[in-house]
Each structure stands twice: as C-alpha cells, then as structure tokens.
Amino acid sequence: MSGEPDDVEIRQQQADDRHGIFHVNQAAFGRDFEGRLVERVLAEARPVVSLVAATPDEIVGHILFSPVMLPGYADLKLLALGPMSVMPSRQRSGIGAKLIERGLAECHRQGADGVVVLGYPEYYPRFGFAPAASFGLGCEFECPPEAFMALELLPGALAGKSGDVRYHPAFSAGG
Template sequence: MRIRNEVPADEAAVRQLNLAAFEGPGEADLVDALRGKTFPYVSLVADDKGLIVGHILFTPVHLPEHPRARLMALAPMAVLPGYQRSGVGSALVEEGLRQAHEAGAGAVVVLGHPGYYPRFGFVPASRHGLRCEYEVPDEAYMVLELQPGHLDGLGGTVHYHAAFAAL
C-alpha cells in the first residue's frame, strides 16, 4: 500500500469509498463540493495495488478574529471497512499532516474520536481558546500545532467552508 496525492482519475473511487465508510452521502458530497474550491487543498489516497482503500482531506478554515492565522481542517478521513485497524488511517494522517505543514498550515483542527487523534499530538482546541462554529463536544474538537507558537495569542471561533454546513 502507498499513500499518494489524489488525481482526477481517483474521484469516482474516492466517492465510493466515502459512501462505504460513512452512513449516508454527506461526506462523499462534501469531498465533491470542496474539490478544486479551496487553496491550499491536500487530498490523499491510500492505494493498495490499484484499489483505493483510504482517503483524507485537509482544507483551509478561518478565524475571522485573526485573519493571518493559517489553519486547516482534517475532514473527512475514510478507510474501507475491511482495511480499518490496519494502519491505513494512521498513514494517511501522518502524511496529510506533513503535506499540510508544507502547504503553510500553522495548525490543523479536527472533529473526531478523542481516543484516536491524540496519538498524533492533537489536544482539545479549547486549550488554545478555539471553538468550532458548530455545536460539538469539547473533547472531540481538537487542534495540532504544526508550527511552534502559531496558536499563541489566537483564539475564537473556527469557521469552515460553506460546504460543511450541509453535513
């Protein structure tokens, strides 16, 4: 298996993967709505001999109170059910964080399982004075600083691309 950038030929397989991994079409529709609409944009797939078994997406989010903040959101991440708990998700997160950093992100936020994301260094976003624009549990909304000190003095409500409102 290898982690690589999504290419246009992967679009249908990424959609099918998200449909298989989540209940309903929300995440698949979100990926389709965001593709090519944001910059920076980090979209990676896990390719197992031509079969797309995982996908992860990072897109910009904004702190209106701090327009210079360079934040990205990890959302969504999907792994085919038969490949879950095999390291695919971890490999996608690690490479995605590396590429988000290379793209200039100072920090990444995620709404996810509080038992999973801390292994990568994510902590509750509230520790840095950050809140999600949507009502979510505090322990599930997390942030990881990619550039030391980037979150110093920041705080406020993180705003997502309008496509997230459809979820």
C-alpha cells in the same frame, strides 16, 4: 505505530481518483453525505491537501484537509482534517494513521500554521492533537468540546489567539 500493508501506496489524489474517493467515503460512513461533501470541498476550496491510500486495484482510503479561518486572524493559515475514510475491510490496519501522518507532513510542507479536527478524542491525541479549547478555540458547529481538537504545526502559532473556527462554506451547504 503499525506500518501500511505492502499493497497500499499513500499518494496525492489524482483527477481520476474522484469516483474511488466517493466510493471509499460511502463505504466507510454507510451513506453518501461525506462523499458529496468531499466533492464540494474539492470543487470550491483552496488550498486543500487530498491524499489517497491506493492498491493496484482500488482506493482503500482517503483524507482531506481544507482551509478554515479564525476571525480576526487573517494571516493565520489553518486547515481542518476531515473527512477521513478507510474501507471497512481495511480499517484497523494502520492505513488511517499513515494518511494522517503523511497529511500532516504535507500540511506543514505547504506552510500551514495548524490543523483542527472534529473527531474521536480517543484517537487523534496520538498524533499530537489536544482539545482546541486549551488553545482558546471553539468550533462553529455544535459538538462536545473534547471532540474538537487542534495541533500547532508551527510552535506558538495559536498562542494568544481565540475564537470560533469557521469552516469553508462547502461544509454548510446541503448534502
């Protein structure tokens, strides 16, 4: 796995990072939707894991993990990865991988049982994600089944559980 560039620090989001987080999401996705989504989730959801990749001059990457629920399993602590963004000029440099690795470690440290992601099926398996359907999980949003993946942070946490994962209401709010 590639290392992060020497000028980039992966750290917890700070209060004054919000503008930079919006900007990196806007640049990475080419629109405002994800930046506004991140703002809503940060304002409304708990617990969250929000990490930035920062140079001395700017935020060049961001990752967000927010709570999701599996109906019927109130004690199961699941988080969803996303959005994740890296400045276009810094993509394919290992920043996204470092954000994911550090984010998953922080989710584990905070006691999460597992993480789900709606993303590229070619990318996330290298971090241990597998099709969520193999755990009996579906997604409340319409998506190709291979794009919805899950990772147990606590081995066996998803065994015997099934249903559609429900995202925080901030994900359903208007953009």
